[in-house]
Amino acid sequence: GAQSADDAKLEQLKQQGFARVAIANEPPYTAVAADGKVSGAAPDVAREIFKRLGVNDIVASISEYGAMIPGLQAGRFDVVTAGLFMKPERCAAVAYSEPVLCDAEAMLVKKGNPKGFKSYEDIAKDASATVGAPGGGTEEKLALNAGVPRDRVIVVPDGQSGLKMVQDGRIDAYSLPVLSINDLMKKANDPNLEVIAPVQGAPVYCDGAAFKKGDEALRDAYDVELAKMKKSGEFAKIIEPYGFSAKAAMSTTRDKLCAAK
């Protein structure tokens, strides 16, 4: 029945020799080198695990956040490893692996934090404040849940645009995970900007590899290898150079994150 169909999925990946992976255009979760080669914490972990599963390579395609889950559902990708943080609603839409990359939320603001933001609630309180976030991302939802009205949450297509919009004063804050913001700051090297991290009241989130509902067998196989790597320390070796904490990922579980309210 379903079980054998699921096994078939892994068999199929083995046969074709690669898995199709959706990644985001967001360092350090992903990085694209000048020669077009994809690296970064998320794809590196995925590549290693698939290798262990007998799938030699991954073919990564950069995708908009908004296009990832529909792409997964439509069978465009076999897995999404893009810093899609686990949340109850998402857990209902896709099948997550155990946690991989964990990060807290941060905000990018002008030097000196002129409006004094510490949390998303602060933005909600200031009737003239605007915050930028990726469309369909965790930060957008956090801001909305904190009471920032829809028209003050600006959907920004990518990190570089968000940074630029803060520099140009189009938005007061741009919110992304801490490491993403730090990477942006490093590249921009702009003394007029400042990072607020972590955002108060925002939980630490962890992403996992997201599979299509129905591919649970593949996901389970993935989990087994992930657990082995976590134990052996290889997991930490891959992600820590990018700034991620392996400990954070190992101190929580999918079940906890998916149940959180």
Added chain:
Amino acid sequence: MAWDWDFVREIMPTLIQGVKITILATILGSILAAIVGLGIALARRSENRFVSRSVGWFAEFIRGTPLLVQLYFIFYVLPDIGILLPPLVAGVIGLGLHYGTYTAEVYRAGIDNVPRGQWEAAKACNLNGRHTWTHIILPQAIPPMIPALANYFIAMFKETPLLSAITVLELMNQAKSVANTYYRYIEPMTLVGAFFLVISLCSVVLLRWLEHRYGRIER
């Protein structure tokens, strides 16, 4: 993934917010395109070679490159030289400039379609340049171009989803946003498609009427 009418009802108000912005951007963009187009058309007829040539190349360049990239450029690059435009304004300028290069061609065709005999008759009547334009040429040139102009304004309407790239919350952007919130894509995207289809079908009727009223002109 089955179609869910309750979900449709739930997201309708949000999408209608987007429709309003879409229509506003189209109207403002059309007005700007109509003005920019006339400006380009007149500049290209200028006696001054430098003016006509450089405006000509500029228009060619705008017409040969994607609006999407132009919008990025206006929104993200212009601030570097101190021009900081709100998203909707940047979007309207992008639309107006881009489609202005199209309407310029319409103006040009409209003006060229006025028979040479009319210019000559105006000269034989000893009218000066300004009188010739305002009393003889433009009154004959503009009515036949109205259908072609309207055609471009409708095309512009269908390109407004590009504005989502520069954070304008028009229909497409709203649809994406609700889709991402609920992880349901078919309903919002289909509604967007249906909405565009309805508006275009109405505009076909409008166009037929305009063509009937003002005569045909080939694109």
Added chain:
Amino acid sequence: MPAPIIKVDAISKSFGAFKVLDGLSMQVMPGEKLALIGPSGSGKTTILRILMTLEKIDGGHIQVDGEQLYHMERNGQLLPADERHLAKMRQKIGMVFQLFNLFPHKCVMDNVTLAPMLTKGTPRAAAEKRAMELLDMVGLADKAKSMPAQLSGGQKQRVAIARALALSPKIMLFDEVTSALDPELVEEVLNVMRKLAAETDMTMLLVTHEMGFAHDFADRVLFFDRGRIVEEGKPDEIFRHPKQERTQGFLKKIIAAGHRV
């Protein structure tokens, strides 16, 4: 003997490599009625268009009513005419075209009054009074409110004549004013022109293929061929006893084709 009102002196005109007028000279006396005949492409239309300043000349001089047409004297020097000078000279000249060239978006009355009101600042009432006299003269007083599209070809051409007369030019140019008309409508236009010739002392230049009319109408006939005047003289001389071989050949063909001479 009075001075000629038009003095064309060795003008030449080329379109690209093709020489249309080649050192053409001619003189026209005030009040004279001149017919220009000749084969297709011989330059008849071109000389009228040059007099109306619709084409520029490449060389030579033209004097109209004692003043240079394409040149103006400044401090004893002959300079190319500017638009102001041309506009002044155009006041002396009116033209009626083969294809009428009425303004299709204006009614008959407006076609006739437009130029006087705009160029001479004639008040509307005066312009309309004069227009009615002219329309009456061409037999179209009852059509004042019609649009050009509602008129027959013959009526259009009569309006065009009234329009040209409204500026009271000293010289009128007619370029094949009947050749676009149905045979039955030719006569009404020619009648108007006969009347005009009889009643006014305007100078008139007429290009035509209606040899019969040219014969009755003109004081003098010029025969054009390849941009030159090959023969000229009284109508009887030209039509009954042409001296040049080229003229004889032309008239023979015309007669053979069924035109009355």
Added chain:
Amino acid sequence: MPAPIIKVDAISKSFGAFKVLDGLSMQVMPGEKLALIGPSGSGKTTILRILMTLEKIDGGHIQVDGEQLYHMERNGQLLPADERHLAKMRQKIGMVFQLFNLFPHKCVMDNVTLAPMLTKGTPRAAAEKRAMELLDMVGLADKAKSMPAQLSGGQKQRVAIARALALSPKIMLFDEVTSALDPELVEEVLNVMRKLAAETDMTMLLVTHEMGFAHDFADRVLFFDRGRIVEEGKPDEIFRHPKQERTQGFLKKIIAAGHRV
């Protein structure tokens, strides 16, 4: 006495509310040369176009060469003609248009050979041989490789005649074949037609405003007015002693306008 080759029986034709032909009847004998004259809008072109099946009729019958043109007999019933029947009937008829209607993208030779090759399957060599004979007949053998745009109006019209003849029709229709030509070019076309009339026993119907030519060419003249035949007879009768007032008026006007009769 042989049977008429064309028998038009009480046909009527309207454009919208406007009745162009009103119960028109006429007969044409094989080999007869017929001239159709009459004022503009009287339906002359329309009857030719109907015979060429370019317009449909509203009522009445037409027989051509013993067969119904717009009807076909099936089991003793008269049915409206289908495309096959029309194609068969069209083989008997050729037409030359006022504006030549040459195919501008094909050279003279191809204009003449296209129809025989496509409709009769004539081999290229035979079609070209016949075309050369015809072009020779109209005096254009040396223009076989020219494009229509390189020809004068008179030459174009002669090619059009050759093209129509290439299908060897029994009946030829000519609609004002000289009225779009410069006066000097009219004669060359009329010469070709004279030759054609003298050398072949083809039936010919000619609409023309060239009264002189109609007089010389036709065996019989029909005078049309408002969609009816008002008067018919030998050319001398019609042109010298017209009986009907309308005919007299028409001829008077034509003469006044400078046309030879």
Added chain:
Amino acid sequence: MTQWSGYLGLILQGALVTIELTLMGSVLALIMAFLAGMGRVSRFFIVRALATTYIEFFRGTSIFVQLFWAYFVLPFAGLSLTPLQAGVLALGLNVGAYAAEVVRGAILSVGREQYEACTALNLGRWQGMRHVILPQALLVMLPTFGNNAIELLKATSVVSLISLADLTFQAQVVRSQTGSTLMPFLSVLIIYFALALIISWGVRTLERRMARGLDGVRV
């Protein structure tokens, strides 16, 4: 500013994808244009209705919605296309609908007298179309086809929606990876313009070649 120059290779890869999309999309568009354009003037109601539906549907809904459907919704109907296939399909069908109207217009622009000459010479409907009408109409279509191809080129910039790494998309990637905004956008603008110039030059050359003889100049 040498930092981003290493990424030029990436941009050129994007240019390759853009060119590929443009070429394949144009071929599909051309086929659809002739099918639907001639369908519009067919004698048969069904054919006319089909052609009209296709044209109005694809001109009516926005290209964004069509792309989204081709890529994300068709798989639910069992038809899973690669991004390139989906892109070519959406672009080709979309531009083909516009070009179909060009084909129709060009066919109708051939004067009635040419059809009548065909009838008078007893050519069949298809014979007349094939030998007389289409060869003349083709010349009328050509310039507008050139414009349509440029429209298609520009429309390829929206395929980033379905994860195709075209020029615009690569510009975004380079921008994120290097932090430089001006250079990637400027360079892709220039590349687009160069491609557009190549298209219009090609079409003009073709047009000149086909027009030979028609204007009375010796062939």
